[in-house]
Amino acid sequence: MGASAAAAIAGTITIDGKTVPFAEGQTIMDAALAAGVYIPHLCHNPEFKPHGSCKLCVVSVNGRNMTACTMPASANMVVANDVPELNEDRKALVQMLFVEGNHICPACEASGNCQLQAAGYHLGMQDPHFTHFYPPRRVDASHPDIFLDLNRCILCELCVRASRDIDGKNVFGISGRGMGAHLIVNSESGRLGDTNMAVTDKAAQVCPTGAILIKRKGYTIPIGQRTFDRQTLSQFQLERGKRTGSGHE
């Protein structure tokens, strides 16, 4: 989409009553991040092509629900975002993500750095609400430097996008369908250790949960001093948005 911060303003939209300018090609999310307006999101990361799968960023545009990270902004959109009804629904989506996988925060080395966990806090999630699925999922420790723990994968495809679009390696992909949809790696054995993934790859750095972990780094930053011990998810994502602009392709 190539809209930079310096791009000419194409029009304005309002988000919860606040007037927000947008440039040609920007999505509602791009415009919101640029204006410092927070719309919760998990699968979106402004460094990458928008995906639109987690649905946390669904907003109401002139009365119709739309996915903010993929919907292009257009003049005179009236967007409702930070409203109780939508936040309740977003909380339910986070609860869904919790129960479909195996997210054991107290025992997870990503605790405190995990955006799923932080989204739970942000949306006031007190319990998983839905019945846990306890799905049997794979753990892959075959790579010398990287753990792959599918118990925590939320199918955001950030690693897929990073490996394909930034690293140029296509280490990750998605196979299966429905509840059987799952992350796969680019080797006949199905083992990460048999791919050409390197710990320096962008794909190793983008997981919003603890599905992709760097070995031997788990506790270098102690609990209490981690990302979301120091700031909220909204602060973190707004800062990241400001840092990267809407520089995705």
Add this chain to the structure above:
Amino acid sequence: MSEVHDSGDIGQSLAYICEKHDREPRRLLQILIDVQESCGFVSSEAITVIAQSLGLPRVQVEGAAGFYSFLPLAPAGRYRVLFSDDVTDRMLGSQELMRHFCNRLWLEPGKVSEDQAASADFTSCTGMCDQGPAGLVNGWPVTRLNRERIDLIADLILDRVPVSHWPPMLFQVDDNIRRTGMLLGEAFEPGSAIRALRARGPGGPEAMMAELKTSRLRGRGGAGYSTADKWAHCRESPGTARYIVCNADEGEPGTFKDRVLLNSYADLVFEGMTVGARLMGCAKGFLYLRGEYRYLREKLERILARRRGEGLLGTGIAGEAGFDFDIEIHLGAGAYICGEESALIESLEGRRGRPRNRPPFPAAHGYLDQPTVVNNVETLAFVSMIALDGGKHFAGTGTGESSGSKILSISGDCARPGIYEYPFGTPVQEILDDCGAEEAYAVQVGGPSGVLVSWKEFGRRISFEDLPTAGAFTIFGRGRDILQAVQNYVHFFAHESCGFCTPCRVGTQLQKKIVEKIAGGHGTASDLEELKHLGHLMRTMSHCGLGHTAPNAVLDMLEKFPGAYEQKLGSLSFEPAFDLDAALETARRITGRDDPWAHLPRQP
């Protein structure tokens, strides 16, 4: 009929298949289907070879293969038997037949036999509801199953008779056309619609667009978008090429009209595509044929070849210089979601059938990012009719917002299941009378994604303004358990969700679990509230129509059929989703003991 053979040299046959498809990445799904047909499954080694041959990342090939139900990634036996799991198949005893079949062959559902000979499983509706219970054997439809036929099939498998040598009566598929109207009742001469367009002279395409507008033809796939508007959008969108796609991925359970149209009215459909190609300037068209209708392929190829011979396809169609157009058949492989137009286009391009983000819409950015229209089989057949008879004639039938007629696929509790063509606006009761449904209690109009109509509403009419439908009309007689039907539907959506977005992927599963809990006698009032909550989430937060409509049948049942579930509720306050007694079942199986005193008492 192709056979699964124990080929000595898989590598050679893979190389041949890839070459046959020009090692073209867009043809990946067709390549995988050919590999499945020749090897019986898509092996890990095959995926690696295909990826190398096509120059694709291995993950992309594995991801595509893993998406489609008819592409097993592990051996599925020399005979893969799939029982259609439409609610009407169940009503006709398919589950008992499956048990009987498994007993005969010592099979466990979903697992391949130890000698790798056979496997049995259920599959989503195969579109044979008017002649069920039905199934697929190595992809070929078998109909009117009963104990005798199942015994015969079991014997044929035990004797290792190749499927191509099985008695043809097992595979007989009838049209069952019971009521004809403006479309099905008229004889059609191939080429006449194209010649009628040509006869309009240089302004023909413009005039034909005007006729389409006058006809007020709306898409017959269910959504009901104006065909003239869709085509105009495609015509006006800039592109280097334009495409027209016939959506024959008739996956909505209970719908089988496209099967009949393609079997007996294919010229009408292909001609509609050709007229569209002339109006929009398409050089290429696709027929996306659902895997379940693979048996129609050879027949359709022959019709296409005949039309090429008659100058109705190819270069200079009907003698008009520059009118070049041809149609290619593209097979699906068992994925309901590919009926959604943008998922269909993804599948056409050889990928997982995942609905795209919109905008942009396919009419501007579709196949290969070029302007593309995707139309239902029936819509295209009507285009031929409109080209011949004009838009006014067409619009003279039907209602204010729903012009013309509609072909219904009628099945379930009635004397005469089959294909019925009605003018839009026909009341449900009239249809029930015609097909011999004397004790109808409920009708599912439009399949699981449609509307569950109760006997109190039989005065409602088939139309976009009242009861829109892609054609399914499933009748439940008095005494049928609506909860069981709904259970079948929620199972269907959980199985067919593509898994892309959270609300649909997880919501359809949760919905299935709760409906099962209620059917098992453990439901409570709070479970009913939870179903409404999930329905709201799926309807408002999902990525595409599958998620938006997945809760329809559940919500309709809650509103209209309280009797179906109220008596089943275990308690009005709370019951845990976890059933401790049921959880002990595994231990009982492992130990081979089932002591009566080691059971937990059910709540009264």
